[in-house]
Amino acid sequence: MAEELLPWLYLFNRGEDTQAYHRFGAHQVAPGQWRFVVWAPHAQALAIVGDFSAWQPLPLTAVEETGVWQGTFEAAAGQLYKVQITTGSGETLEKIDPFAFAFERKPGTAARLVAELDYEWRDRKWLAHRQQSRAYDQPLNIYELHLGSFKRHDDGSYLTYLEAIDEVLPYVKKMGYTHIELMPLMEHLLDASWGYQLMGYYAPTSRFGAPAEFQAFVDAAHRLGLGVIMDWVPGHFIRNTDTLAQFDGTPTFEYQDPHRADNVRWGTWNFDLGKTQVQSFLISSAMFWLQVYHLDGLRVDAVSNMLYMDYDAGKEHDRNQTGGRENLEGIAFLRRLNTEVFAAHPDVLMIAEESSDFPQVSAPVDAGGLGFNYKWNMGWMNDTLRYFSLDPSVRLAHPELLTFSWVYMHNEQFILPFSHDEVVHGKKSLMHKMPGDRYNQFANLRTMMVWQMTFPGKKLLFMGSEWGQFLEWRDWSQLEWRDLADPLNAAMQQFTATLNKLYRRTSSLWARDHSPAGIQITIGDSNQYLSYIRWGKGQDFLVVALNLMPEERQHFIVPVPRSGTYTVVLNTESYHFGGTWRRLQRTLRTRGVPAGDQPDSVEVVLPAMGALLIEQR
The missing domain is CATH 2.60.40.1180 (Golgi alpha-mannosidase II)
Structure with missing residues (x-):
């Protein structure tokens, strides 16, 4: 087994494995037999604990000097498990499997064994059309949606992925949109984070159902002629100690420097985007959602946080080795991400939620850009909302709030967003702003x-903005x-x-x-x-x-x-x-x-x- 893993682990450790989910995590290798592969480079020992072992440790074996551990045990699909880590100092930790395909319902954090993600797709016609189209000269009108608060049952419980096929998709289609953009559906614990504080980078949240049911949702959308985009968060992750934080007892996914690792703005940890194994982990995650779930694009969250060293509170004077404020490894990571994604999927959308004037966000990498094909036009959005919220008598003195955007409207390939961020936390709904x-x-x-x-x-x-909802958005x-x-x-x-x-x-x-x-x-x-x-x-x-x-x-x-x-x-x-x-x-x-x-x-x-x-x- 070690010989079989070594070539892939070499690529993973170099940051060149873009489909690491095929090898890491838990995979059924024979009926009743599951192989577990975990990266924990500074651990003293690793074991798997789960339903199938009465939560007693099943030791994993180190794969030479790769930092990776593996073992094969008897188990069954649907059973829960965790990774037990003995740190270099001898402390015992129970952690999530970073590559898990599914988790138990919150507040638990145990992973769930998934036998296969081989859904029988029926969206061939949609994918063929997507391959033959150029997004730039096609209509693109996106309905942004938080699945947990679009509709609920009378008792307040969530719609499932399967129920959303009937409750969400026909409505969006009838309203004339071309795409749905889902706020993050990757596994997360805190509802109030709206999915932006993640732990499961390869698992659709169990709140709404099983992985195959989310695949069915995307498949149904495609057969209705609707594209599906999902928000994806590669910059930072949840602090909870049983998730990715200090995974093997040392900073593993986050920066070694606590100052750089600490994301004060969101109360999270920043990924070390310069670490090659983290690059393999994150780029493989992007590929996973595009390939396994047939998503039509990813809206990459908080790009500015990855572009600048001084973006966060308390870091106003941070500088790189050349004296600039740019996060050089963050820039290199984003270019690498887009290069790999478009090499495999030239017909998908990679959208940057980026609020600064960083140049060439949507320009090709070989032309010096970041390689996204779209950027949110936050300047247009802010100026437009300021203008239309003014009393008409006051507007007379501020025509520049509309006309200034003409100066830079072709500097990037823009999406014009009126997003969830503009109708929450006291900002008022679009209707209430008027x-x-x-x-x-x-x-x-x-x-x-x-x-x-x-x-x-x-x-x-x-x-909700489409009919002028007066109340601010409430996720609950x-x-x-x-x-x-x-x-x-x-x-x-x-x-x-x-x-x-x-x-x-x-x-x-x-x-x-x-x-x-x-x-x-x-x-x-x-x-x-x-x-x-x-x-x-x-x-x-x-x-x-x-x-x-x-x-x-x-x-x-x-x-x-x-x-x-x-x-x-x-x-x-x-x-x-x-x-x-x-x-x-x-x-x-x-x-x-x-x-x-x-x-x-x-x-x-x-x-x-x-x-x-x-x-x-």
């Missing part, structure tokens, strides 16, 4: 969503579905679905998202109105006109690039969407008069605090 009375709050929200949908970049919206209870008994909330939901479907069918809103030629600003020097043209491939285009003030504008002139007949395809003030207009402008004919550097123009009534989307017939 100024004015209830009617004006909805009018503002509709116009802000048009701004998001027509601005260059892909889209993301957190659950389901969304306020009863809101939909209110006509304004129901109309807002209908508006979002209509806008989403218009986005999907209008190629000019996504085909040239990442090209300066994809947008032409025709009225941008006013602090009350905006107009611009979104260009698709060829001669496809859509004209956008926004009124950012609460007064209707009669005889408003909108520049257009061609003469002829136009149609208003969306008016945010339609009665059907909760507005006041029962008679809508439909057909517009050009005036034969140039405007805003365009050869022609149309005259419209621009609704108060509203938006028009205009297409040429």
Whole structure:
């Protein structure tokens, strides 16, 4: 057995094993026989304890000088186990298996034996389509979802993965989204961490069911035509002493330097991203979710924390060996991660949740970038929410909150996010951020969503925002579905679905998202109105006109690039969407008069605090 393991362990120790889950952890090697392989380089002795040994230690054997221990024992699928470690100082610890495929329900931390992850997939058509598509020139409209609080049973218990197939997927499909983004579903103990303080980097959380049931959820999503992205957290991990922390009695997964290891901001430990075995562990985890669970992408959490040595509290003056503030091993790790992922899966999404101005996050590694294909546009998000939360009279002094984003909108390949982070911890829901009375709050929200949908970049919206939920998001209870008994909330939901479907069918809103030629600003020097043209491939285009003030504008002139007949395809003030207009402008004919550097123009009534989307017939 040692001879069989040695070539792989050589690669693992060099940081070059990108599928370590095939060898580490617990694997059934024959009926009733399980092989256990654990990395604990500074341990004095290792054993497995579990149901199958009456929780008495079954010793593992060191594999030469590799830091790895292994043994084969009789056991059965479904039984629980832990790793017993005797440290160099003689202390005995019970730890999780870092490569476990499943765990018992919280608050327990024992791993559960999983016989196989050989699910019979039926998503071949989806995967073939994904391989033939380029994400950059396709629609990408993501519904961000926390599975534990989307819906719950009457007794407050969670939906299972299988129940979510019927409760979540048809709704997301009906609303017109292209993808679901799941907040982390890897095993974690603390509900209030929302899954961002992890212990199981290879195990879907047992809260909602078994691994095969999560595979069935992803499979069902694909067969409905929905992509599935999951948040993934390679920067830091939970502190609990029976998990990865001080795994073999010494810093094993975290930095040796306690100052660097300590993540004050989140109360966690930082991974040592320069350690080769940690690189194998984490890159293999990313590969695992893409290969075994057929995920369409990973949204990598807290990238800034991996890019900068001075990002965390108490580290404001930390510097690298060259005197800079960049975390050189973190940068190297991210480049290596993306290189390996795209070499194996060139058709997936690797999305950076990165809040700084670090350059070339979404540029290829061979061009000096980090290698992600998308970055969240946090600057656009912050400025947009600040602008729309202002009273209209105050907005007049702050047009830059909207127009500044034009300066850098093509610096990266962006996703425009209104995420969970913006509707929690006293920040108010999107609806509650809007100024004015209830009617004006909805009018503002509709116009802000048009701004998001027509601005260059892909889209993301957190659950509940689509109908204007007034309460902040609460992870401990389901969304306020009863809101939909209110006509304004129901109309807002209908508006979002209509806008989403218009986005999907209008190629000019996504085909040239990442090209300066994809947008032409025709009225941008006013602090009350905006107009611009979104260009698709060829001669496809859509004209956008926004009124950012609460007064209707009669005889408003909108520049257009061609003469002829136009149609208003969306008016945010339609009665059907909760507005006041029962008679809508439909057909517009050009005036034969140039405007805003365009050869022609149309005259419209621009609704108060509203938006028009205009297409040429």
